Amino acid sequence: MRQGFPEVIFGQGKTAAQIARIAQAIYAQGAAVLVTRVSPEKAAEVKRLMPQLAHEPEARCLSAPAKQPPPPGKGKVAVVAAGTSDLPVALEAVLTAELMGSKVERVFDVGVSGLHRLLAAADVLRSASCFVVVAGMEGALPSVVAGLVDRPVVAVPTSIGYGAAFGGLAALLGMLNSCAPGLSVVNIDNGFGGGYLAGMIDHLG
Amino acid sequence: MRQGFPEVIFGQGKTAAQIARIAQAIYAQGAAVLVTRVSPEKAAEVKRLMPQLAHEPEARCLSAPAKQPPPPGKGKVAVVAAGTSDLPVALEAVLTAELMGSKVERVFDVGVSGLHRLLAAADVLRSASCFVVVAGMEGALPSVVAGLVDRPVVAVPTSIGYGAAFGGLAALLGMLNSCAPGLSVVNIDNGFGGGYLAGMIDHLG
Amino acid sequence: MRQGFPEVIFGQGKTAAQIARIAQAIYAQGAAVLVTRVSPEKAAEVKRLMPQLAHEPEARCLSAPAKQPPPPGKGKVAVVAAGTSDLPVALEAVLTAELMGSKVERVFDVGVSGLHRLLAAADVLRSASCFVVVAGMEGALPSVVAGLVDRPVVAVPTSIGYGAAFGGLAALLGMLNSCAPGLSVVNIDNGFGGGYLAGMIDHLG
Amino acid sequence: MRQGFPEVIFGQGKTAAQIARIAQAIYAQGAAVLVTRVSPEKAAEVKRLMPQLAHEPEARCLSAPAKQPPPPGKGKVAVVAAGTSDLPVALEAVLTAELMGSKVERVFDVGVSGLHRLLAAADVLRSASCFVVVAGMEGALPSVVAGLVDRPVVAVPTSIGYGAAFGGLAALLGMLNSCAPGLSVVNIDNGFGGGYLAGMIDHLG
Amino acid sequence: MRQGFPEVIFGQGKTAAQIARIAQAIYAQGAAVLVTRVSPEKAAEVKRLMPQLAHEPEARCLSAPAKQPPPPGKGKVAVVAAGTSDLPVALEAVLTAELMGSKVERVFDVGVSGLHRLLAAADVLRSASCFVVVAGMEGALPSVVAGLVDRPVVAVPTSIGYGAAFGGLAALLGMLNSCAPGLSVVNIDNGFGGGYLAGMIDHLG
Amino acid sequence: MRQGFPEVIFGQGKTAAQIARIAQAIYAQGAAVLVTRVSPEKAAEVKRLMPQLAHEPEARCLSAPAKQPPPPGKGKVAVVAAGTSDLPVALEAVLTAELMGSKVERVFDVGVSGLHRLLAAADVLRSASCFVVVAGMEGALPSVVAGLVDRPVVAVPTSIGYGAAFGGLAALLGMLNSCAPGLSVVNIDNGFGGGYLAGMIDHLG
Amino acid sequence: MRQGFPEVIFGQGKTAAQIARIAQAIYAQGAAVLVTRVSPEKAAEVKRLMPQLAHEPEARCLSAPAKQPPPPGKGKVAVVAAGTSDLPVALEAVLTAELMGSKVERVFDVGVSGLHRLLAAADVLRSASCFVVVAGMEGALPSVVAGLVDRPVVAVPTSIGYGAAFGGLAALLGMLNSCAPGLSVVNIDNGFGGGYLAGMIDHLG
Amino acid sequence: MRQGFPEVIFGQGKTAAQIARIAQAIYAQGAAVLVTRVSPEKAAEVKRLMPQLAHEPEARCLSAPAKQPPPPGKGKVAVVAAGTSDLPVALEAVLTAELMGSKVERVFDVGVSGLHRLLAAADVLRSASCFVVVAGMEGALPSVVAGLVDRPVVAVPTSIGYGAAFGGLAALLGMLNSCAPGLSVVNIDNGFGGGYLAGMIDHLG
Ligand SMILES: Nc1ncnc2c1ncn2[C@@H]1O[C@H](COP(=O)(O)O)[C@@H](O)[C@H]1O
Ligand SMILES: Nc1ncnc2c1ncn2[C@@H]1O[C@H](COP(=O)(O)O)[C@@H](O)[C@H]1O
Ligand SMILES: Nc1ncnc2c1ncn2[C@@H]1O[C@H](COP(=O)(O)O)[C@@H](O)[C@H]1O
Ligand SMILES: Nc1ncnc2c1ncn2[C@@H]1O[C@H](COP(=O)(O)O)[C@@H](O)[C@H]1O
Ligand SMILES: [Mg+2]
Ligand SMILES: [Mg+2]
Ligand SMILES: [Mg+2]
Ligand SMILES: [Mg+2]
Ligand SMILES: [Mg+2]
Ligand SMILES: [Mg+2]
Ligand SMILES: [Mg+2]
Numbered sequence A, B, C, D, E, F, G, H: 001m002r003q004g005f006p007e008v009i010f011g012q013g014k015t016a017a018q019i020a021r022i023a024q025a026i027y028a029q030g031a032a033v034l035v036t037r038v039s040p041e042k043a044a045e046v047k048r049l050m051p052q053l054a055h056e057p058e059a060r061c062l063s064a065p066a067k068q069p070p071p072p073g074k075g076k077v078a079v080v081a082a083g084t085s086d087l088p089v090a091l092e093a094v095l096t097a098e099l100m101g102s103k104v105e106r107v108f109d110v111g112v113s114g115l116h117r118l119l120a121a122a123d124v125l126r127s128a129s130c131f132v133v134v135a136g137m138e139g140a141l142p143s144v145v146a147g148l149v150d151r152p153v154v155a156v157p158t159s160i161g162y163g164a165a166f167g168g169l170a171a172l173l174g175m176l177n178s179c180a181p182g183l184s185v186v187n188i189d190n191g192f193g194g195g196y197l198a199g200m201i202d203h204l205g
């Protein structure tokens, strides 16, 4: 139904055999396959059962493109992240949007407590048609980005942090309370959800 | 800066005089003005100070269009709501998107515990390019809508409910945990935020 | 006292020896025995001590029927579940109701973000006298089912999910806030509780 | 559709005019009407607009029976409550089940910190086919009742209490964690929901 | 200072060497020593370093009496518990009060969903001067006991349970909201605290 | 049954007529009557209906002694409080213990951020046999007192505070986590519960 | 003891007479007096009783300087705030630091979703020796400021916001999770606490 | 930029290789390096890759001083802690402030339930210009210290505790609600943040 849109398999809590079976069913229909949250060991096992899948260890994902290449996006999706600990979630978003046919720009290692790096990336920011902004702990980055641009910002809180981060709750609440219009939020650590919505917006019109 | 996009004033907790002063400054620049969360009494007081503002009591809003009519949207925004108690929030979203130049379709009085009404509206749903779905209590409606369409769904939880609704928390959590991709969430009762993001998406491309 | 009703042993946190000892005491009285939440390893150990118990690994249960077969139920219990991750909880409910003498219909792999599969099962739904509906994450399924039928719906939230699922809290709150009358809720992951109540209702009259 | 089952209007937050308009539409179809959570003042206003409604101030309800008397229940519903502060919620449950055609027994002023009164009512308890048990603060009553009987117990937590009662949260959690099988829970203060489910169970078979 | 009162060492998170060093310092002063929350392995290691300590595996405790036997209590402390899972906490309370010189009566395996066993123990209950009542999950037992007796009841919530038990929070809130006067509460799983306060009360006068 | 112990009526949420009716029934049996949480207006109304009641406006209580004077306590109860805002709760405890026949010492206006005043009261502290310690905000006072004395300390958290006091939750948690043995906790603002338990302990032996 | 440091009276929940009595006692000792959280009506009443107090309605404060002017600070305190709704809290901080003898710079109407205004104030920011940064809703401002400066930043969350702001909780958590070192946090709406700590730091050395 | 201030690497969740790479980059610039939250095993691995780092196992830290010795502080920082379980966090604060050039006084093993030890350290307390006070469980120590001194107190809650400690939440809330002015709070277990702020204040002027 959803042409060119990947079907996702949440890999955590599933066995390699379960994953391979579901992935093969999707693959057989010609759709793009994306498996998220797979450990290196489980990924290797799944690949043994289904060698067509490519493994991106940093994104913790396995994937295969659709039989038919998806239509290209209208513009460019920017995926923005502050800390290196957030990269797995950010790269899950990157991979998702790319599977959907979108061009993706990575803007990593920019954080609100070092604004100069973010401001230095301003040109890149202005060239994108849609944003996925990934942040843990206090979760202020999406709000600052949304204040700099006039395009949709999909905020992805991460569970990175300790103490009063409460597993991503602090970041989630911060993003929901942003004063910057054009910003919306998906579930904690939901890089797939952020990338999917950005890819969908990038294909509208 | 944001051409054709309204500047919003959160009316709650501000005096009529404060509202009128800020509204006039925005108006003087030719931008669209939107004041949300104003009681009928306060609205009347503000209008006495600034008669150019129109009052929509059901949306609890005051507004004035931009001097230059905004560019029209690319498609159509659908604002969907279940209960009559959610209407003020839904109408705030409607008004916001309309001020931005979008065509808006209202799909009201459809709920997950009476699916037939929602399914009867399926044609309307399929014709829209972007959705704002407003729901309180359990907050399941956005998820069901997102399962029926392949367009961005902006979910707006409301504070309507009692007991374990916890002022909109139950609806908020339900929406954040939706399995339907393409769905993102704004703050509880943030009809403006939902309408703004939908209007923005409707103007992309 | 409760004729034909199984006595339950919560297996988690108990040793195989403890489980076998309690199970044998119940068995000696002729009552049905049900042990929930047992890992495959512990199940094997318990069976070595008490070979009369049958092991259902997917339901994570050990059980033995009552000496006297229980009186049959008046109608049919339907156990409904959306995701494959929820199946252990759903199967615990199935097993419980079956031990009580009820006929049980399984309606699995139906979810609110893919309504067509649920609607396709409408006939089955209408034929049951009582429902157990199991769901994690957003937990919207029981509400949708309760909107389609006029029979008691026992909603069982599961701890499946991540991030803002908060270990089943989101699903629990969603179910408690349902607008559909006839729906009530048991504890997170309490498949036994759901199956027991449904079996009890199915034996009334 | 739901024959003999009342349509409910949540009166809180609606004007007398809104209530009367919805109530008249239901009444015109011959269905039973139930309006919950109406203050004495609002009730008087609604009655002026729609004199067919009867007012029960203690239950905070307005109601009118269905045109056709509902089929009688199969047994008897017992509504049990501890404190006088819980009576409005308990009476809402009583009224709901009676509108559905059930015989209802009131077992009031029995509490877990004075077991003798509850035990004295044991005969009445044993004669009912279904229970609605209403309690605030610690919420232990439903669990104790469910331990005494072998019939479905619908537990209704109330918001009565102070301090760590947290608006009914303590009672709600207590009920969800009951060890007594056959017990399920509805939303805080949801007397209607408890009475409706009990009435529905009483009409099965 | 506190004559005859044991000094406690919270064993969890401490190494055997740390525990032995602190225990020996207390022992050298002639005071009673109590180490709580020690695993069997750690207990064995500590005993190798300090053979004077006695190990009670079910209570998860190591202990040594004071050099001078403590003065006897004035009456009798009753330690009451419902489930077998709560026994480690209950036995920690027993051991603490006994080290202080109190006579302790165990009233185990009595629960609110099977009142007859509790009522059968009524004579024992009436003979005690102070109560420690231990319960997990819904935590209703202390309230029921306090309704049966006119002596101080120290309620100890446990972390036993799952789902909406939230690690003992449900039991804690239930106990804090009890309507039975004479009841007070200590921290979740704090068997030592319950036994200590009961032993202290038993030595007053 | 409970000789010399007052029967309490929680006045909040009850009408003057309801209060007077219940109070008269208790009074007729010769027991002590205590009504808590009554506003000055309601107190006046109740007194008009039942002039035997005495009003203590600072404690927000109405009361009448038992027909038979209660037996005197064994020692002395000390009620300790830090802020003037906590006085209504502290005085409710004072009144309760006095109605039970205990001698009560007031130790007010001592706080942990001004230790000298507390240390200055050390003699008084040492002379009491039981303590009620009332505190809001951070709730540290009971822990400090319990460190200074070797007698039971009943901690009463109050809802006094703002922001992260969360209606008494911060004080409640602080008290439950105290390292000082001999300390137990009652519900937020439950001055009656604190005074009752202290009075009960003071009458043991 | 604390020379030149004001004594604070939390005005909320106290009567005008109580406030005046405490304020006069402080004033008589020659210390600076500060009363926070007073409504205009109560302020007028207090002033009638104690005309020496000055009223700052926007800060919701009454105050009188110490008899001896306090020693001047070593540098300059900057009080930074984003929204107009946060001004009462910010001005409470300003007034507190000024009463202590500090020079205070106001940097108002700068917010993270409009970074240019904050960056434009960079010179002022760099000239201060200590910062009080006040913000509600998402609470990201202190973190951004702390990233721009190398001086202590006292973050003051406010209760401004709605929905998932949860009365200042979102802002509080955001600030506690800031990655910017040099930042610490006081209670929600505690402008006094922020100003006091900044004034204290400004007087060190 | 921040001269003499260490750059911190949060070691938890990073591999030894990642840590060594980032540490070497900082070291190459001549800045002080601090790695927090490293297990003994990981520390050994990192040291193999970068032998210049010193390991303090009790503080769970690796560090290297700046090339240029930092300017000395103006006074003395006191780091105060109650329990031995809090020492890792307290020592992280000590190490941080020392790396910044501050003299640090350790005041360990002082707790609110044994005031005499704290009062015995009063002279040391009075000699410091800034305080870091570390406490878990009830978290009352910072408040008591702040009441004894007139200098800034940075409160560091720890996750030490069980049951209603909720991973440091109880301590955090207690500290935020302290009545003692001059006190501010950093994140749970954030010894680095406490030491850094104290070191910064100690270098002002
Ligand atoms: N400069 C920054 N601004 C905002 N957040 C940051 C910054 N640096 C790191 N973070 C967040 O801190 C957490 C840990 O980052 P890292 O240690 O770099 O992996 C992540 O959730 C980041 O999003
Ligand atoms: N059929 C329905 N399905 C889902 N939510 C509903 C439904 N009807 C009402 N609601 C929600 O229940 C709350 C009260 O609705 P109402 O009384 O119609 O204003 C609102 O938050 C609605 O979104
Ligand atoms: N009959 C009962 N009444 C109340 N609580 C019970 C009862 N039986 C068990 N529990 C509680 O349920 C939990 C598990 O019990 P068990 O499986 O017997 O170890 C414990 O926290 C018990 O306190
Ligand atoms: N010195 C103190 N130490 C601890 N808590 C205090 C102190 N002073 C006041 N409080 C608490 O702060 C709150 C307000 O106090 P007050 O303004 O004096 O009524 C009350 O809950 C008190 O318990
Ligand atoms: Mg923007
Ligand atoms: Mg969709
Ligand atoms: Mg139904
Ligand atoms: Mg039962
Ligand atoms: Mg009692
Ligand atoms: Mg003590
Ligand atoms: Mg800085």
Ligand SMILES: [Mg+2]
Pocket (backbone or CB within 6 Å): H145, H146, H147, H148, H149, H150, H151, H180, H181, H182
């Ligand atoms: Mg101080």
